[in-house]
Structure formats: C-alpha cells, structure tokens
Amino acid sequence: xxxxxxxxxxxxxxxxxxxxxxxxxxxxxxxxxxxxxxxxxxxxxxxxxxxxxxxxxxxxxxxxxxxxxxxxxxxxxxxxxxxxxxxxxxxxxxxxxxxxxxxxxxxxxxxxxxxxxxxxxxxxxxxxxxxxxxxxxxxxxxxxxxxxxxxxxxxxxxxxxxxxxxxxxxxxxxxxxxxxxxxxxxxxxxxxxxxxxxxxxxxxxxxxxxxxxxxxxxxxxxxxxxxxxxxxxxxxxxxxxxxxxxxxxxxxxxxxxxxxxxxxxxxxxxxxxxxxxxxxxxxxxxxxxxxxxxxxxxxxxxxxxxxxxxxxxxxxxxxxxxxxxxxxxxxxxxxxxxxxxxxxxxxxxxxxxxxxxxxxxxxxxxxxxxxxxxxxxxxxxxxxxxxxxxxx
Amino acid sequence: xxxxxxxxxxxxxxxxxxxxxxxxxxxxxxxxxxxxxxxxxxxxxxxxxxxxxxxxxxxxxxxxxxxxxxxxxxxxxxxxxxxxxxxxxxxxxxxxxxxxxxxxxxxxxxxxxxxxxxxxxxxxxxxxxxxxxxxxxxxxxxxxxxxxxxxxxxxxxxxxxxxxxxxxxxxxxxxxxxxxxxxxxxxxxxxxxxxxxxxxxxxxxxxxxxxxxxxxxxxxxxxxxxxxxxxxxxxxxxxxxxxxxxxxxxxxxxxxxxxxxxxxxxxxxxxxxxxxxxxxxxxxxxxxxxxxxxxxxxxxxxxxxxxxxxxxxxxxxxxxxxxxxxxxxxxxxxxxxxxxxxxxxxxxxxxxxxxxxxxxxxxxxxxxxxxxxxxxxxxxxxxxxxxxxxxx
Numbered sequence: 001x002x003x004x005x006x007x008x009x010x011x012x013x014x015x016x017x018x019x020x021x022x023x024x025x026x027x028x029x030x031x032x033x034x035x036x037x038x039x040x041x042x043x044x045x046x047x048x049x050x051x052x053x054x055x056x057x058x059x060x061x062x063x064x065x066x067x068x069x070x071x072x073x074x075x076x077x078x079x080x081x082x083x084x085x086x087x088x089x090x091x092x093x094x095x096x097x098x099x100x101x102x103x104x105x106x107x108x109x110x111x112x113x114x115x116x117x118x119x120x121x122x123x124x125x126x127x128x129x130x131x132x133x134x135x136x137x138x139x140x141x142x143x144x145x146x147x148x149x150x151x152x153x154x155x156x157x158x159x160x161x162x163x164x165x166x167x168x169x170x171x172x173x174x175x176x177x178x179x180x181x182x183x184x185x186x187x188x189x190x191x192x193x194x195x196x197x198x199x200x201x202x203x204x205x206x207x208x209x210x211x212x213x214x215x216x217x218x219x220x221x222x223x224x225x226x227x228x229x230x231x232x233x234x235x236x237x238x239x240x241x242x243x244x245x246x247x248x249x250x251x252x253x254x255x256x257x258x259x260x261x262x263x264x265x266x267x268x269x270x271x272x273x274x275x276x277x278x279x280x281x282x283x284x285x286x287x288x289x290x291x292x293x294x295x296x297x298x299x300x301x302x303x304x305x306x307x308x309x310x311x312x313x314x315x316x317x318x319x320x321x322x323x324x325x326x327x328x329x330x331x332x333x334x335x336x337x338x339x340x341x342x343x344x345x346x347x348x349x350x351x352x353x354x355x356x357x358x359x360x361x362x363x364x365x366x367x368x369x370x371x372x373x374x375x376x377x378x379x380x381x382x383x384x385x386x387x388x389x390x391x392x
Numbered sequence: 393x394x395x396x397x398x399x400x401x402x403x404x405x406x407x408x409x410x411x412x413x414x415x416x417x418x419x420x421x422x423x424x425x426x427x428x429x430x431x432x433x434x435x436x437x438x439x440x441x442x443x444x445x446x447x448x449x450x451x452x453x454x455x456x457x458x459x460x461x462x463x464x465x466x467x468x469x470x471x472x473x474x475x476x477x478x479x480x481x482x483x484x485x486x487x488x489x490x491x492x493x494x495x496x497x498x499x500x501x502x503x504x505x506x507x508x509x510x511x512x513x514x515x516x517x518x519x520x521x522x523x524x525x526x527x528x529x530x531x532x533x534x535x536x537x538x539x540x541x542x543x544x545x546x547x548x549x550x551x552x553x554x555x556x557x558x559x560x561x562x563x564x565x566x567x568x569x570x571x572x573x574x575x576x577x578x579x580x581x582x583x584x585x586x587x588x589x590x591x592x593x594x595x596x597x598x599x600x601x602x603x604x605x606x607x608x609x610x611x612x613x614x615x616x617x618x619x620x621x622x623x624x625x626x627x628x629x630x631x632x633x634x635x636x637x638x639x640x641x642x643x644x645x646x647x648x649x650x651x652x653x654x655x656x657x658x659x660x661x662x663x664x665x666x667x668x669x670x671x672x673x674x675x676x677x678x679x680x681x682x683x684x685x686x687x688x689x690x691x692x693x694x695x696x697x698x699x700x701x702x703x704x705x706x707x708x709x710x711x712x713x714x715x716x717x718x719x720x721x722x723x724x725x726x727x728x729x730x731x732x733x734x735x736x737x738x739x740x741x742x743x744x745x746x747x748x749x750x751x752x753x754x755x756x757x758x759x760x761x762x763x764x765x766x767x768x769x770x771x772x773x774x775x776x777x778x779x780x781x782x783x784x
Contacts, residue, residue, distance in 0.1 A: 048610055049624040051520075051723035072710055072752050076622030093710040094734070097727045102518075125525040126494075128443075132527030133518035133543065151525065194604020198597035205590035205627075212586020212629045215611040218440055230468030232441040235597075237604045318464055318485040329721040331443035335489045342486070360464050 006044055006255055007164055009082055016042055018157045020060055028122035028150055030114075031058040032107065032138075034130040036328040038154040039067070040256055043081040049073040050129050050328060052096055053103035059116055068103075068110055070096060104134045108141035117142050122150025128330060152335055159323055159336050160350040165257065166373055169325070169352055172259035173371065173382035175213045175252025179203040180261055180385055183222070183250060188392050189242045189267050193235035197222060200250060207254070214253045217332040218260075221249035228264075228365040231358065242268040247367050249358075251332060258324055258332040259382050260354045262367035265390040271364075273313070278366050278389045280312030281357050285368055285387065288320070288355055292372065292379040298343030305339070305357065314359055321355040324371065347374045352382075398436055398647055399556055401474055408434055410549045412452055420514035420542055422506075423450040424499065424530075426522040428720040430546040431459070432648055435473040441465040442521050442720060444488055445495035451508055460495075460502055462488060496526045500533035509534050514542025520722065547726050551715055552742040557649065558765055561717070561744055564651035565763065565774035567605045567644025571595040572653055572777055575614070575642060580784050581634045581659050585627035589614060592642060599646070606645040609724040610652075613641035620656075620757040623750065634660040639759050641750075643724060650716055650724040651774050652746045654759035657782040663756075665705070670758050670781045672704030673749050677760055677779065680712070680747060684764065684771040690735030697731070697749060706751060713747040716763065739766045744774075 019042065023031050033056040039045040042056060042065060054069030064087040067077045071090030078088060091106040111117045123138065124130050139147060161169065182203040186196045200220050207213035223233035224244045240246070244267045251260040264278060287308035292301055298321075305320050321339035324332050337345045337353065347353075356369040368387055372379040411434065415423050425448040431437040434448060434457060446461030456479040459469045463482030470480060483498040503509045515530065516522050531539060553561065574595040578588050592612050599605035615625035616638045632638070636659045643652040656670065679700035684693055690713075697712050713731035716724050729737045729745065739745075748761040760779055764771040 047622065047624045048613060048626060048722070051610070051725075070623075070710075072623035072750075074622075075752065075754075076619075076625055079619055079622060079625070093732065096711065097714075097725070097730065100734075123524065125528070126523045128520050128523065130524050131518045131520065132515065132522050132524055133541070135524030135527060136517070149525070192598075192604050194606075195598050197604075198594035201597060202590035202594040205593060206584075206587050207629075212584050212589075212627070214586075215626065218443070219607040221440060227468075227471055230439065230466075230471060231462075231464035232439045233468055233471070234440060234607065235604070237599075318462075319488065322489075330440070333443075333489070338489065340485065342492075358464075360467065362467075 011162060011164060012042065012044065012082055015157065016065070019058060019154055022153055022157055023058070023060060023122065026122065026150065026153065027120055028148055029060050029119040030111065030116045031122040031150055031153065033058060033154060034124050035127045035154065036129065037326050041154060041158055041326055043067060043083055045077055046080045046256065047073055047076040049076065053134060055107060057107070057110060057114065059114055062114060066110060066114070068107060102133060102137040104137035105141050108138060111142065118144040120146045120148055122148045122153060125149045125151045127151065155334050155336050158325060158334060160348055161325060161352055161373065165325065166350065168254050168257035169259055169373060169382055171211055171254040172252040172257050175204065175207045175254060176250060176259040176261045177383055177385055178208065179250050179252055180248065180263055183248050184265060184390050187240060187246055187265055189240050192239050193224065194237060197235040204252060211254065214256060216251040216253045216258060217327040217329045218251065221247065223247055226363060229360055229363055231360050240267055245274065245364050247365055249367060256326050256328065258327060259371050260324060260332055260369070261371060261383055261385065262356060262358060262369035263385070263390060264366050264368060265392060267392045270389060270391065274364065274366065275389065276313050277359065278368070280309055280314040281359060281366055282368050282387050284308040284312070284314060285355065285357050285370065289370060289372065289379065289381065292347065292374065293377060294348055294374055296347055298337050298339050298345045299341050302339045302341060316357060316359050320357045321353050323351060324354045325352050349374050349376050403554060403556060404434065404436065404474055407549065408457065411450060411546055414545055414549055415450070415452060415514065418514065418542065418545065419512055420540055421452050421511040422503065422508045423514040423542055423545065425450060425546060426516050427519045427546065428521060429718050433546060433550055433718055435459060435475055437469055438472045438648065439465055439468040441468060445526060447499060449499070449502060449506065451506055454506060458502060458506070460499060494525060494529040496529035497533050500530060503534065510536040512538045512540055514540045514545060517541045517543045519543065544727055547728050550717060550726060551728050552740055553717060553744055553765065557717065558742065560646050560649035561651055561765065561774055563603055563646040564644040564649050567596065567599045567646060568642060568651045568653045569775055569777055570600065571642050571644055572640065572655055575640050576657060576782050579632060579638055579657060579659070581632050584631050585616065586629060589627040596644060603646065606648060608643040608645045608650060609719040609721045610643065613639065615639055618755060621752055621755055623752050632659055637666065637756050639757055641759060648718050648720065650719060651763050652716060652724055652761070653763060653775055653777065654748060654750060654761035655777070655782060656758050656760060657784060659784045662781060662783065666756065666758065667781065668705050669751065670760070672701055672706040673751060673758055674760050674779050676700040676704070676706060677747060677749050677762065681762060681764065681771065681773065684739065684766065685769060686740055686766055688739055690729050690731050690737045691733050694731045694733060708749060708751050712749045713745050715743060716746045717744050741766050741768050
C-alpha cells in the first residue's frame with residue numbers, strides 16, 4: 001500500500017548525482033536542503049511536516065543523503081523515501097518550537113557525526129523553510145564551517161524535467177482541465193463563492209477516473225468583482241451577482257507536480273473595455289506561445305509578448321511567466337527562470353513554464369495563461385482548454 | 393462586496409496598542425512583521441501573497457503600520473485592511489525572486505523614509521516568511537540599526553482571544569463537525585482516498601448553511617494502514633480496504649480562524665491492541681479536559697495527562713497540545729503555549745488550545761483530540777463530536 005519510491009531508484013540517483021555535480025562546481029562540500037520540494041525531488045520524502053524544521057544533508061563524500069526531522073515524522077521518511085534506516089534521524093520533541101534549543105543544533109550535531117562540521121556548507125538562504133534563526137543557529141553551532149549561499153542550487157537542477165516528470169505534469173494537466181471546467185460550470189449568480197471553491201478543490205483531489213489528485217501548493221485564487229484588481233485573493237462569504245467578473249487561477253496536482261491554469265469568467269454582459277483588454281491579452285499570449293522554442297531566453301520571450309501587446313490596451317509591468325513543477329505550499333513556481341527583462345536564461349527542452357499574462361488594473365483584472373513544456377522544436381501546451389473570456 | 397474590515401476598527405486598534413506595549417517593554421522601536429497571520433491580526437490583510445516577501449512595519453512613533461509587498465498585491469491591501477493609502481507601499485516586480493536585489497532592500501528604504509533606520513528593529517527571526525537571506529539583506533542595508541529578535545512577539549499578544557475571535561472559533565467548530573462527519577460517512581472499503589479527501593475539503597469550504605468556510609493552514613492529514621505510524625501524511629492514490637485504520641486530523645476554518653479536530657476510524661474489525669490503546673488515549677484526554685482551568689501551567693496539564701495514562705498501554709513522548717487560532721499555511725499552531733514538560737505558561741481565559749494526544753507507534757497510530765477555549769472556571773469544548781474509535 002505504500003507508494004514508495006514513486007520514481008525509479010535510477011531516477012533519484014541521477015538527480016542526486018546532478019546535484020552533487022553542481023555542488024562540486026560551486027565549491028560546496030555539504031548541502032543542507034530545507035525546501036520541501038527539494039527533499040521530495042532527491043528522496044521522495046512527502047509529508048506535511050515542513051511546518052517544523054527538517055532537512056536533508058547531502059555530502060559529496062557520502063553516498064546517501066541524511067534526512068532529519070521530528071521523531072514522529074521519521075516513519076514518514078521510512079515510508080516515502082528510498083533512504084536506508086541509517087540515513088533517517090528523528091529529533092526529540094523538546095526541539096519543537098522551543099526558545100531553549102533550535103533544531104539546527106541537532107543538524108549541527110549530525111554534521112559533526114558526519115565529520116562535516118569544518119566543511120564548506122551550502123544552505124538555501126532565501127527558502128521559506130530556512131529562517132533567519134536557522135541561519136544564526138547554524139552559524140553559532142558550527143564556528144569552523146564556512147557557510148555558503150546555495151539558494152536554488154537544487155531548483156536549477158530541477159528546471160529540466162525528465163520524461164517521467166513530464167508524464168506527471170501531463171496527468172496534472174488532465175486534472176486541471178476538469179477543475180477549470182467545473183469552476184466554469186458551477187459559478188453563476190446566486191451561488192456562494194465558498195460552495196464554488198469547494199467544488200473546485202473537490203475536482204482537484206478527485207482527479208480523473210484513472211488517477212486521483214493531490215493538494216496544490218496554492219489554494220484556489222478566485223476573486224470576484226472589484227477584488228479582481230488584486231492578484232492573489234481567494235473566495236469570500238458572498239453570493240455571485242450578475243455583472244461579476246471572476247478570475248480563476250487554479251492548478252491540477254499529481255504527486256506534487258502541478259499544472260497551473262488561469263482563465264477569466266464574467267456573469268452577464270462584460271464591459272466593452274474588458275473585452276478589448278481580454279482579446280489583447282489572448283492575442284499576445286498566442287503570439288508568445290508560437291515564439292517559444294529552445295535557444296531563446298526568458299527576456300526574449302517577454303520581449304515577444306511586449307511587441308505583441310504594443311498595439312493593444314494591455315499594460316503589464318510584472319513578469320509574464322515562470323518555471324513551475326514539483327512543489328509544496330506556499331508556491332508552485334520554482335524561482336528560477338522568469339519571463340521578464342533581464343532574464344538571460346536560455347530555454348531548453350524539458351523546462352516547464354507557466355506563461356501567465358495576468359493584468360490587474362484599478363477596478364478589475366484579466367487572466368488567461370498556459371502551462372507549457374519546452375520541446376525540441378517549440379513547446380507542448382500541456383492543457384487543452386479554450387483560450388477565451390467565459391460568459392455565464 | 394468587500395468584507396473589510398472584518399473586525400471592528402476598535403478591535404484592530406486595541407490589538408495594535410497591545411503589540412506596541414509589548415514592543416515598548418522589549419525595547420523595540422520598530423517591528424517588522426512577516427508572519428501572514430500577524431499581518432492579518434493587526435490590519436486584516438488577507439491574500440495568498442506570502443509566497444513573495446512582504447511585511448508590516450510597526451513603529452512606536454507612527455500611528456498606522458505600513459504594509460509593503462509586491463505592487464500587484466497592493467490593491468489587495470487596499471481592499472482588505474483598514475490602512476490608509478499612504479500606509480500601503482508596493483514594490484516593483486524586479487524585486488521578485490531576483491538574485492540582483494532583495495525585497496528587504498525596499499523595506500530598508502521604507503525604514504529610512506520613516507527615519508527608523510538607526511532604531512532598534514525587531515524581526516520575527518524564526519518565522520517561515522523571514523528567511524536567512526532576509527535577515528542578511530536587512531543587516532547589510534541598515535548598518536546603523538540594531539536588529540533584535542522579536543520572534544513570536546505578536547503571537548504572544550494573539551494568545552488570548554477576544555470575544556469576537558472566540559465567535560470565529562465557534563463558527564470554525566460548526567464547520568469541523570460537518571467535516572469530520574463527512575469523513576466518517578464517505579470513508580469505506582473500495583472508496584479512493586483522493587475522492588474521500590475531495591469530499592472532506594469540499595465540506596471545509598462549503599461550511600454551513602449560514603456561512604461558508606475558508607482554507608485551513610494544513611491540508612487534510614488522513615493516512616491509512618501502515619501510514620498511520622507517521623504523524624503528517626495525507627491521502628494517496630489507492631482504495632481503502634477492509635482492515636484499514638485511518639487517522640483524520642482535519643480543521644474547519646472561518647475567516648482564517650481554525651477549529652482543528654482529530655479522530656480515528658477503522659474499516660472492519662479493529663485489532664485488540666488498538667482498542668486498548670484508543671480507550672487509554674480517550675480516558676486520558678477526558679481526564680485532561682476536566683483538569684484544564686485558568687491558573688494551571690502547560691506542564692501541569694501535561695502532567696495530568698501523564699498520570700492519567702500511567703496505568704494504560706499508551707506511550708507518548710511528544711507534546712500533547714498547543715495554542716491555535718488565526719493562521720495561514722503551513723501551520724495552524726501559534727508556537728506559544730505547548731502542553732509539555734517545562735512549559736511554565738499559565739493558562740488564562742480566552743486562550744485556545746488544541747488538546748491533541750496523538751500516538752504513533754511502529755505499525756499504526758491513534759488520534760483523538762479536542763480544541764478548547766479556557767474559560768473563567770474551566771474550559772469550553774468548542775466541538776461537539778463523539779470521542780471514540782469510529783468503525784465502518
């Protein structure tokens with residue numbers, strides 16, 4: 001009944017080898033991984049235990065990484081990872097949310113046990129799950145270590161997806177097609193926003209007849225009316241009314257792999273300015289999708305978008321896309337490639353990008369996006385869902 | 393159509409005054425709040441924007457706090473908070489997930505504008521949303537500031553709930569009663585775990601006839617079979633089978649306020665050792681609930697539990713409860729009071745505690761919990777749901 005390991009052991013070993021290669025190049029002898037997506041990527045570890053400090057110690061001179069976390073989650077590591085028992089270490093409960101001791105003191109003890117306390121230690125400095133206090137605790141506990149910023153080191157390895165990962169993305173895409181269809185179906189005047197949100201998340205988790213879904217790293221973003229002028233609001237306790245505009249930024253999730261998708265819906269007659277804006281966004285999106293291929297950079301994609309919308313009424317200051325894939329709350333983005341000025345990253349086959357030209361104006365917004373995978377010759381649109389303004 | 397402000401302006405002002413009083417006592421002149429729950433607590437701010445850096449600057453010598461975040465979320469602050477426009481500052485998109493500039497440089501500029509760059513600045517050092525890189529960026533950008541650890545300063549103020557907050561907890565409790573009933577109803581042999589999870593979350597968001605629900609800070613914890621030996625696993629893509637044990641740690645959520653609840657269910661005949669274990673946990677929980685009253689400490693409550701289970705087969709090393717309330721992912725716990733040895737905090741009326749005696753053994757686990765609010769004479773059990781092992 002256990003799903004472990006989800007990918008083949010060969011795949012996990014290849015990922016680990018790529019990370020060690022990257023560590024070697026960066027002059028990092030030991031890496032402390034705290035991003036839950038990176039823990040999962042390297043070992044399969046899966047659990048909602050990231051609300052306490054946990055991590056993975058990857059040492060160049062040790063075959064297996066060492067997982068550490070709260071004792072009551074160690075069985076979770078045994079059940080979901082390919083690690084041997086010797087590489088799974090639980091800490092006592094008096095480390096949890098205590099002002100007397102920090103779990104990073106336990107990590108420092110482990111590093112001493114691995115004879116790695118005087119090494120060059122990389123940490124994911126800007127990760128949600130590596131706090132300022134964690135950095136200070138490690139620095140204090142390991143006076144002879146050299147602490148380096150290895151932020152996103154594993155994320156950059158994750159950027160190009162394997163065929164098995166792309167298969168997960170495609171399954172997530174099947175789910176999000178059903179999720180978006182359900183949202184368009186249930187939202188109408190008189191329906192409570194919370195009831196619509198419930199149907200949306202039920203569709204996310206139920207998935208398809210062939211496979212069920214998992215939780216997305218972001219709960220449904222589905223503001224209505226004036227609230228569509230902000231980018232990240234969810235439902236509130238009201239009933240939809242005729243005239244409401246509704247933004248839908250939703251994802252399907254399969255084994256922690258996402259397929260994010262945005263669409264816009266209007267109940268009743270859309271204002272003329274919205275139709276113009278929407279058509280401008282959709283035309284620009286279509287041109288951008290036709291442009292994407294290996295060899296172009298993130299900023300070149302954005303420049304294509306900017307040219308495409310230059311004759312329209314669309315004004316957009318923010319980035320218009322980003323890499324996505326495996327993730328846990330609070331973000332399905334991978335924080336690597338961004339489609340924006342200054343991004344010199346060259347697109348390669350296997351990269352997954354959410355092309356997301358959302359626009360948020362003073363009184364309303366409009367979103368229409370596509371998640372794609374870069375192929376040898378262009379891009380594969382993961383999702384099959386009409387690109388238009390939906391009217392109810 | 394806007395829900396702002398959810399609580400009265402008087403309530404927000406009283407919360408802010410209490411935080412400023414606490415800052416004053418701690419010798420903190422300015423406080424950088426990054427915990428999304430604390431942003432909401434002080435201003436009403438609500439949005440899934442915590443995946444980028446954002447915060448609230450609370451200065452003793454400025455009436456209103458200053459919200460800062462990504463430009464596209466500034467309208468969200470206008471729509472959900474009581475702050476005036478002058479106290480809402482959006483940063484340009486080139487700060488987002490960039491290796492060229494950190495959003496805390498924007499915060500440092502704001503502090504200079506407030507003439508607060510040479511002050512004693514408190515930060516929430518061990519909060520998920522205050523990374524090691526954020527601490528380093530602030531330290532570098534504000535060489536004349538004194539940076540202090542103000543971790544949990546606002547959380548300690550949040551610990552005692554107002555009557556309006558307790559009303560939210562009670563509404564969340566109405567929701568979780570329906571959520572748990574739905575879980576017990578739908579889980580049976582042959583049902584896919586993901587379909588059951590979908591029904592559970594739909595019940596969370598649909599809420600009751602009177603009010604809808606909001607997303608909980610933790611997605612359903614509902615492992616089955618051998619996976620019940622770990623504390624924080626969710627559903628997987630399989631069908632329940634006769635003989636399965638299922639742990640259910642679920643919450644209702646109303647306006648970001650939680651009511652968490654745990655129960656255990658068995659499909660078919662429970663093993664005798666599970667019945668003994670379960671009865672021991674439930675008896676111990678009941679004795680503990682009868683003991684809780686103002687004036688006793690966290691460790692005294694835990695000692696009562698320990699005495700109660702001393703004649704049973706229950707062995708538990710981890711804490712058996714914690715403060716909860718308003719929260720965002722990844723945790724509904726408040727990281728203040730814990731029911732465990734060494735916790736000297738004295739319980740007071742208005743504190744909300746999840747009394748959570750979960751036990752995770754080698755082959756299976758058992759959970760039965762109650763969320764309570766301390767009253768003048770004892771405690772109010774928020775939830776009305778049978779405390780027993782459920783059999784299907």
